[in-house]
Amino acid sequence: MKNYDDTISFLGQWGSFQQTVFFLLGVSIMPNGFGTLSLVFLTATPSxxxxxxxxxxxxxxxxxxxxxxxxxxxxxxxxxxxxxxxxxxxxxxxxxxxxxxxxxxxxxxxxxxxxxxxSKDIYQSTVVSEFDLVCRDQWKEPLTSTIFFLGFLCGSFVSGQLSDRFGRKPVLFATMAIQTVFTFAEIFSPSWTVFSSLIFISAVGQVSNYISAFVLGSEILTGNVRVLFSSMGVCVAFAFGYMVLPPIAYFLRDWKSLLLGSTLICLIYAPLWWFIPESPRWLLSQGRVEEAEAIVRKAAKKNRVEAPLVIFEDCIAYADETEMHSKEQHNIFDLLRTKNIRNITLILCLIWSTLNTGYYGLSLNSAELHANPYISSFLSAAVEVPAYIFCWVVVRYFPRRLSVTCLLLLGGVSLFLIQLVPQSLSDLAVALEMVGKFGLSTGAALIYIYTAEIYPTVLRNTATGTCSSVSRVVICIMPFILKLSVYFKYLPYIILGTLSVVSAFAALFLPESFGRPLPQTIQEMHKRERWVLKGI
Structure with missing residues (x-):
């Protein structure tokens, strides 16, 4: 029985159909970059x-x-x-x-x-000034961001199950609607408690539609285009959404106006429902062969190629039954069952947590870098674009273990050096933080691919999901780490830099995966570990 990619190979990899899906899914991700990092301005504390x-x-x-x-x-x-x-x-x-x-x-x-x-010199109003989240209630300001990231954590758990049951496309647009409605509702919050509840639900919608778009693109696209979309496409789209935020926030300096702008940006994407198709892979897994064939035939017409009379003749359930059976026999405990796999899992959880905490920590702290927070936030967003392009280059040409180690060291050393910069050279401190952001952003994108290459097929999704969830739990405390600057200005940098350097040395104990076939079984993964011990 032919697999799905072979069955639809007649479509090609980069026709008009694939270009439309690639571009529109990227566009649907842009509001997430805008909405997630809007916390920088929404929760800013004016003088x-x-x-x-x-x-x-x-x-x-x-x-x-x-x-x-x-x-x-x-x-x-x-x-x-x-x-x-x-x-x-x-x-x-x-x-x-x-x-x-x-x-x-x-x-x-x-x-x-x-x-x-x-003071209204920079912001007309923020959530902090609206609800007086200062002095005795100043703990509520970082807690607001923590509640948002808890919504991210919850959304990460439920989005996969929802899209597996109801389909990629319905969940993508349903969660986009949740994000839009609850972002708009935040404008009318009568209290901080209500605002926090609404931002939690909005965060669930944001991360859910991000994941749904990622999965939908990964299932529709094939070959090198799928790799490009997964490794760079979604990340660059998120970064562009982030880059749009500071200029809009500059003109909309009131927190309610900024939320309204975020809502309007989300509404623009409603028409995409008529242009983004459902995943034929998912339809086949549900036995809906006629619907899957209709989408592929429409794609063939758009790409100007001839489709076979019967497309999915022997591919009613495109997923390999053996692989599905294997997945049913393995769970999260297999990541800890043997000493070698347990060590790899713990090291990867540490690296994931360091990279994601560093990314969000530096992003949320961007408004503190420069007298003008809009300039510093734009620089923080702009540096991500070359970071993700560089990640794509690294994926194609460089060993994974050495790359992750070097990126972590680059980020860690840059953050350590900030405390040595005299206050008269503030631009140099900003430059060092941007170098650190570049290294950690590149590493955060690369670690998804590296993790998938280390684990066998029967554990790949479980391992990636586990590492991602652990890192999101750690991210929830990041807003409070940033507040340690009231005791010592450079303490957050020291903590993030220390984590980066420790993680860099821990990465040296991971197996290399560059240029080697993906392991299919746990036995093959053990064999690769023996290569590491022998220095291969």
Whole structure:
């Protein structure tokens, strides 16, 4: 019985049909890059200090009522305290001058009982300023991003099962609708609790339609085009969506306007329903042969080739029954059953976690790199495009183990060096962070392919899904790691750099897969491990 790729080989690999699918699926992924990294601007914390109500104060006391604090070697107005208003009002009424007649350090302080005044120099408003996620409630700001990534984790678990049951195309557009509706609903959130609940559901939709688009493209496209789509196409589309975000956020500086813009971008893709087909592979697996044939015949007409009279004559269930039976006999525990496979699994989980945590950590931190957060965020997005192109080059020409090790070292060393840069050379610090982002972004794209090449067919999907899920769990704590900068400015860089260097050395103990056939069985995987021990 011929396999699916052989059966539809008459279509070719890069006709009008494949070009349309490649391009439109990439377009459908772009809103995910925009929506995911919009957290950079939605949860930004504007400069703020305690609000001083309109009371009878002299201008000297109004200027002095907010204490001065030293933060990272710089003097700033206190964000969470002020001198007691009733005391200051009494002193002002008596004609005392602050600093001359009164020693300010002797005055009692109080919290921001009247609320806060937020600077509008950069942002008109954010979720932080809307719901006052500062001072005692400042823990809610990183928790917002964590809740979003928990939605990613949940969506990763359910999307595969939904698309296996209901089809790739319906799940792609249904989850895109969920993303659109709940993103729009966030605009009307009356409280932080409601906003967090809505952003969780929106994140479930985002990651689900991303995965559905990835699977749909991988099943429709064949040969080198499938490799190009899987390794570079989806990543570059995500990066372009990310690149569009800073310019739009620059003009829409209000968080509600930015969410509305994100909603409108998602709505543009509704017409794609009539141009993106269902996966013929999935239809065949469900026994819907006539529908699969109709899609392939339409593709043949678009590619201007002649289709056979009967396309799927002996391919009613294109999936290999032996392979399916094998998958039923293997599960996640097989990744830990033997010492060698267990070591490989643990090392890969560490590397996956390091790369994805580094990617999202540097992306979320991009607004802190430069006085203008829109410029620094655009640079952070733009560096991903050459990173993913370089990943495609690496996949074609370079050994996997050495490549992953070098990329991790590049990212780790660059992040370590940032703390050595004088404050007068801030552009150099930005350049080093972009080099780190380049290395970790390239590695994050490469590790998908490397993992798939290491494990045998019977464990490949399980291993990739497990490593991805573990890394998403770790990503959930990333927003809190970034907040450690309040204790020491460079502490997040030190943590990410240390993880990268440790992971780089751990990668040296992985087997090489470049230029070798994919293992089909666990026995073949063990054989490859023996090659590593012998230095082959």
């Amino acid at each position: 703020h200090h305690c609000l001083v109500p309109e009371v009878n104060l002299s201008q000297d006391w109004r200027n002095a009522i907010i204490p001065i604090e030293v933060v990272n070697g710089k003097q700033e107005l206190s964000r969470c305290s002020r001198y007691r208003l009733d005391v200051v009002e009494n002193l002002s009424a008596q004609g005392f001058i602050p600093g001359r007649d009164v020693n300010l350090t002797d005055l009692e302080q109080e919290g921001c009982v009247d609320g806060w005044s937020y």
